[in-house]
Amino acid sequence: MSGQDRPSRPTLVTIANELGVSRQTVSNVLNNPGIVHPATRERVAAAIKRAGYRPSAAGRALRTQRSMAIGLRLYRAVDGINGAVMDRFVHSLADEAQRRGYHLTLLTAEDADDEVRKLETLFRSGSIDLAVLTDTGMDDPRPDQLAEAGIPFVAFGRPWGRPDPDAHPWVDVDGGAGSAAGASWLRELGHTAIGFLGWPEGSGVGDDRRAGWARAVAGLPASAELSVAVLDDHPSAGAEGAAELITRGATAIVCASDSLALGAVGRLRIAGLLGDDHIAPLVGFDDTPVARALGMSSVHQPVEAAAVAVLELAIDAVSANGSSGPGRLLQPTLVPRQLAAFAR
Amino acid sequence: MSGQDRPSRPTLVTIANELGVSRQTVSNVLNNPGIVHPATRERVAAAIKRAGYRPSAAGRALRTQRSMAIGLRLYRAVDGINGAVMDRFVHSLADEAQRRGYHLTLLTAEDADDEVRKLETLFRSGSIDLAVLTDTGMDDPRPDQLAEAGIPFVAFGRPWGRPDPDAHPWVDVDGGAGSAAGASWLRELGHTAIGFLGWPEGSGVGDDRRAGWARAVAGLPASAELSVAVLDDHPSAGAEGAAELITRGATAIVCASDSLALGAVGRLRIAGLLGDDHIAPLVGFDDTPVARALGMSSVHQPVEAAAVAVLELAIDAVSANGSSGPGRLLQPTLVPRQLAAFAR
């Protein structure tokens, strides 16, 4: 009766019939506009627009053997303070992917093995063309497993602990340079006892940051004793570590994370080390919203640029043309801040 | 020569030929195991496993006219402190979707119009079967636009300001109940001057939370004057608002967000209102990592349950069977905390 049976989306044939041309011509207007006569092109383009026609992703994927999708594991926001960096990265990656005609397909996983397993399932079903790995750790098992499965991927994070640093494409931020910049800045402020608050050795990222600090404080007296490692990346642990550093004579602290810095700033206040300029003599890492809110200086990671680089390498990886070089190290920037009035 | 031409993934035909059965049998083993002879079923299943075969998502999507994908806009982490709730929700949603055979397809957008436009493109191309809306605001334009475009969707957030509360499926958390629980808890602690720190009227979410507080402090003297609204959802604004409330005599504060609470806690400390039990007389909202780290009491939203509910409604929406009811209001829980030692 008055029932519109199905909305039944328009297809190439719909458009073609409507105009009395072949569907191939319509297809060409979309994928190869150059070879089609301008007049017909206009006519077809108008019809396409009028009908609101979009090429079927399934049909196209079936034909081209590409999903234009990128698999990405979303970690559980366990910390949340530092997790903010991953947030920004995911957003930037989704943005850049969109710009290039790709999109992000999310997955969740229990652990690394589960992640690889799920990526493999998605890849074998043609749901994704490649994967992006984040949070690469020392001797990460995933790169080898993905390579063996024949799944193209790009890592956000260096291949820590691998003999061949260019075994696979990666993008990373030079954490050492960030810590070094922080320590140098504190030196310029006149400090000569600059401590480092980080994690135990063996974490790749953590070691890198400590090394940067060590480089920048070289030559200062007693710098060797001013490095403290705590187990948890948590403000309370940061507070304890900071107390220890202050006991050892530190008047300024470079932290491996904003979580630690958040705990440290309270100890500096208690110890009367904040100074009259309202600049807390400490530097956090990741430039998280908490740091911004409190007015803590922090090292900012260029995640947008990282996302762009990751996607460039990703496209290379699936295109299989000459790669634009397997590894890219981006430079972070130090963001000095004055402590917010309410946090002094 | 020694070149393996292409890896060329296995298909139904590959498996069928290998076993000398028809491709249909293989398909049935996957989609309709019941009608296939147990012996052959075993044989086929084994071959499938051996070959690591996965049905082509494109082929299946083309045939079934379903992508099994859900479109979700990822907001830019502008605040980051409160953004943590969205994080958890996205993760939970991805998790639950996976469990049901769906997956999340991310998109980014400039604004609501852009979001709808992009969702429409994705939907028309068959890249997604439906959308999930988050952060619904007062008189949100998106529901009507999506409905007009014929795109099924579920909202995480009530249809604020709409005459018909069941115009579309939604899931939300009862913010008013959360604030009320917070205020009641502070009353139990002996407070009789409990302030509310929130945003100007008209924001749906904010009004809801204020109403809950008002309900719980009814009967207390001067409660009407103890409500303050600040423009920014930022700790510094929270600090100012808290100072004002304290000036007006408040000894405890219910906040509309953890961002505001973070700013408020400092003022309470300065005013000497923290007390000896190390329980800060304030309640934040969203139970973010910052609240956990500092030991601020906060209202916890059951995002995992929300994700489950959203997905259930989503499946209903695309299946077009009898819906399980358009709206669901979930109850939050108050998480009382003792202030962390380093934050006192």
Place this chain on the structure above:
DNA sequence: TTGTACGCGTTATCAA
């Protein structure tokens, strides 16, 4: 219970 035929929407190839 198993096999055959067809169509889902697209693009590549080739002929006109």
Place this chain on the structure above:
DNA sequence: TTGATAACGCGTACAA
């Protein structure tokens, strides 16, 4: 420049 044909991998109605 345009159009006809084939094939991508799968699900389903139908026949055997």
